[in-house]
Amino acid sequence: MDQGVKTGTTAAEPTRRDFLYIATGAAATVGAVFAAWPFIDQMNPSSAVLAMASIEVSLAGIQPGQQVVFKWRGHPLFVRRRTPKEIAQARAVPLSELIDPLADNANLSDSAPATDANRAIKPEWLVVVGVCTHLGCTPTVSTPQNPQGDYGGWLCHCHGSQYDVAGRVRKGPAPKNLAVPVYSFTGPMKIKVG
C-alpha cells in the first residue's frame, strides 16, 4: 500500500490506483449492462412470432350487421360489417361525449380525433382488435337481437366496460377505444392486417 498518499484529509493528487479503481468499476458496470441485455431481450417476441404478425382476411360472406372474429397476433380481430343505421348512429355522437377523444387508429396520426370517419377506412367495415383496453378480455358483440350494454357496440363482461358501434369506449373502467390495427384493402373484399 502506498500509505503516504492516502493518509490525511488534504486532497492528494489522484494516483494510478485511483485511476485503476474507477476504470475497472466503469468497465465492469458497462460490461454488466451489455451482458444483461441478451437476458432481457430474449423475453421479447421471437422471430417466429414476428413472422406471423400479419394476415390476409377475406371479407366475402360477411353480412350487413354481422361480426366475424379472426385470430391476429394471438388476439381476436373483430371485423364488423355495419348497417347504414349503425353508421348514422356512430356519426351522430358528438366528440365531447367520448371518454377517449383520440381515434387510436394505427393508420392515422396519434392525435387524430375519434370521429367515426377516423375509426374505419371504409365506413361499412369496422376493423378493431377485440381486446378490452382495460385488462384484455374479449368484449361481447351487441346486436339488435341480443343487445349488450347501452351503446350498441360491445360489452366487456369482465369489468363492465362498454363500447359503441365505432368501437369507442363509452363507459369505464376501460380508458381507451378499441384499437384499430394497421390494415389496408388489397381488393374490394380483402384486407391485409398488420
Next chain:
Amino acid sequence: MAGQSTYVPKTGFTRWLDARLPILRFIDDTITSYPTPKNLNFWYTFGGILAFMLGVQIVTGIVLAMHYVPSSDFAFQSVEQRIMREVNYGWLIRYIHSNGASMFFLAVYIHIFRGLYYGSYKAPREVIWLLGVLIYILMMATAFFGYVLPWGQMSFWGATVITSLFSALDQIIPHLGSAITTWLWGDFAVGDATLNRFFSLHYLVPFIIAGVVVLHIWALHVPGNNNPLGIDLKGPQDKVPFHPYYTVKDAFYLSLFVLVYAGIVFYAPNFFGNPDNYIQANPLVTPTDIVPEWYLLPFYAMLRSVPQKLIGVLVLVGSLVTLVFVPWLDTSKTRSCRFRPVMKQLFWIFAADCVLLGYVGSQTADAAWHLGDMELPLVWLAQLGTLYYFAFFWLLMPFVGWFERPRPVPESIAQPVLAKEGAL
C-alpha cells in the same frame, strides 16, 4: 441465537464434528434448546404448518413437473389426461398440489392476522414482518404462475388480466405499458412463450421463498418469539425450550390441519376450483365471469372498486405496499391487542372487511343486493371496504395508538400465572 450457545457435545465423534462443522450445535441452538415464551397459543402453530406446506408444494411440484408438458398445444392434455388419468397416483399428487395452494394461503392468512393481533411486527421485530411481506408477495406470484399451467380458460384469461395490469403504465408514458406486456408475454398476447416462461418461474420462485423463509426465521431467532401478552421475556421462568414443548404442540395442530387438508383432497378436491378451468384455453372467447382464486379475491374487489384503470391498478399495488409500512404506522407502545380495547375492535372490523371484500370480489362486476325496493350495487360495498382497508392502516393505526389508553400489561409471563396459584 438469542444468548449464548448451550450445546455440549457428548461423544467423541460429536466433539470432533463440532470443531469442524458445528451443524449439531446449530440445530440444538435453533430448534432443540431455542428458548421460547411459555405462553404461545394455538395461533402460533401456523409458522410450522407453513414450513410443512412449502415442503409439500415443492415435493408434489417436482413430481408433477416430471409429467407436465409446458406447451400451449399439450399442456391441457398433459394435466387433464396424462396426470389425472394415466400417471399412477397422478390425480392424488395433482390434487394435493392444487389444494395445497389453498391450504398454504389459508395458513398464511391466519399467520398474518395473528401477527397483526399480537403486534408481532413491532420493534424489535420489524425485519421479520418485512421478510414476511416479501414471502407473501412471492407466494402470490408463484400461485399466479402455477394457476396458468393447466392452460384452462381461467388460466389463460387470469394470466391475460393480471399481466394487462402493467398496460396501465400507458396512461403515464404512452406505449411503455404495452411494451412491458409484450415483453412479459414474449408475443402479442398470452401464448406458448408465456406458458413456458411461467413454468420456468413457477419452478424457480418457491426456492427463492425457501431462502427468504430462512432469513425470516433467522430474524425471528434474534429477538425471539413475540407472545400473546406482547411483553418481553423477563427470565428463565418465562421460557421453555422449543423441543419438546413446541415441536409437540406444532405437530399436534399440524395433524389436525392435515386432517382437514386430506378431507378436501379426497372428498372435495374441486371445492376451491373453477369449472371453467376444465375447458381448454381459447384466446378468442373470454368466460363471462373471470374470477381469481379465493385468496386473491379481496385485492380483485379493490381493483374493480375503482372505475378508472390506472387508479384501480394503483389501489391494488398500494394495498400490498401498505403492508411494508405497518411497523411504523402503529404508534402504540403496547404490542398485543389483548390490552388495546379500541384497536381490538378495529382489528376485528378489519378482518370482517377482508372477508367482505373477498365476497364482493367473487361476485360479478354489476352484482347488487336487493333489500326490498332498494338496490345496493356491490361495487359500493367494495368502495366502502377499500376505504376501510386503507384507513385502517394509514389513519386508525397511527391515531389510535396516540389516544388509546391501553390496559396495564403484566410484569412478566410468569407473574399472572403464579399470582393465580397463590405463589406470589
